[in-house]
Amino acid sequence: GAVVSQHPSWVICKSGTSVKIECRSLDFQATTMFWYRQFPKQSLMLMATSNEGSKATYEQGVEKDKFLINHASLTLSTLTVTSAHPEDSSFYICSARLPGGHYGYTFGSGTRLTVV
Amino acid sequence: AQSVTQPDIHITVSEGASLELRCNYSYGATPYLFWYVQSPGQGLQLLLKYFSGDTLVQGIKGFEAEFKRSQSSFNLRKPSVHWSDAAEYFCAVGRNSGNTPLVFGKGTRLSVIA
Numbered sequence: 001g002a003v004v005s006q007h008p009s010w011v012i013c014k015s016g017t018s019v020k021i022e023c024r025s026l027d028f029q030a031t032t033m034f035w036y037r038q039f040p041k042q043s044l045m046l047m048a049t050s051n052e053g054s055k056a057t058y059e060q061g062v063e064k065d066k067f068l069i070n071h072a073s074l075t076l077s078t079l080t081v082t083s084a085h086p087e088d089s090s091f092y093i094c095s096a097r098l099p100g101g102h103y104g105y106t107f108g109s110g111t112r113l114t115v116v
Numbered sequence: 117a118q119s120v121t122q123p124d125i126h127i128t129v130s131e132g133a134s135l136e137l138r139c140n141y142s143y144g145a146t147p148y149l150f151w152y153v154q155s156p157g158q159g160l161q162l163l164l165k166y167f168s169g170d171t172l173v174q175g176i177k178g179f180e181a182e183f184k185r186s187q188s189s190f191n192l193r194k195p196s197v198h199w200s201d202a203a204e205y206f207c208a209v210g211r212n213s214g215n216t217p218l219v220f221g222k223g224t225r226l227s228v229i230a
Contacts, residue, residue: 034217043206043222044160093159097215103148103167105210105218109159 001027002098006108013084013115021079021111023094030096033077035069038091038110047092050077084115118143118209120221128227129197137192137224139181139207148210149190150218151181155203163205166190167212177201202228 003026013019023033031052036044048069050056056069066088068080081088094108119142129135141147151163164175171183181192190207204225208218 032215036220041225044220046217046219049217095217103210104150104162104165107160112157 002096002102002106003027004030004033004094004096004106004108006094006111008111009109010112011114013113015085015115016083018080018082019084019113021081021092021094021113023077023079023096023108025075025096028096028099029074030077030099031074032096033071034095034105035067035077035079036093036095038093040091044093047079081113084113086115089113089115118147118211118219120207120209120219122205122207122221122224124224125222126225126227128229131199131228131230132196135192135194135197135201135226137205137207137226139190139192139221140188141190141207141209142188143209143211146212148212149181149183150208150210151175151179151190151192152206152208152220153177153203154206154223160206163192197226197228199228199230202226 005024007022033050035047037047038044047062048056048058050069050071052071058064071077093110098104121140149166152160163179164173166173166183173181179194204223206223207221210218
């Protein structure tokens, strides 16, 4: 249980275009979703926290106009990379707290974005 | 705010040898601690976690970790490493309250040689 489905697994896009990444909580309601970015051979860095029905909270240094986060329902959070550039190429992972009394986190399988 | 330090960027061990990966955390209250493993190009797999109780935690794949409050550490151990254990290992710390994210260490890359 408590699965987060992330799509796509990988995507290649041209510079200047936009890419949307989806994370769906399949069997629970995720009021909050955390979005991480991981550059090659580096750790996971928190980009933003999305809350259902309200604006996302971005970490310092993350451009909110470039990385648009929408959490329109209790089961879907999306990250849109707008006007992508090669330096946006990275591995993006979403995460949510486990529901109920279980402490822990569930993670999406990640999206490998390559901007050419 | 919480933080995690993994002092070793890269460790190489021989297959069959024992392994210890270090993790130190900083958090003002009782932390919730995790170890994850990531193979190249893959997502995260939870190895084990600590919330409270017994400070020696058993995980999957024969891994264990010991929480030492006095040393602010949560080191990961395995008595005998297999070649398939070669991967990136991340220690992470979470708060014991609120809907807050995990904070990850920089990771330790494990190489296994024959």
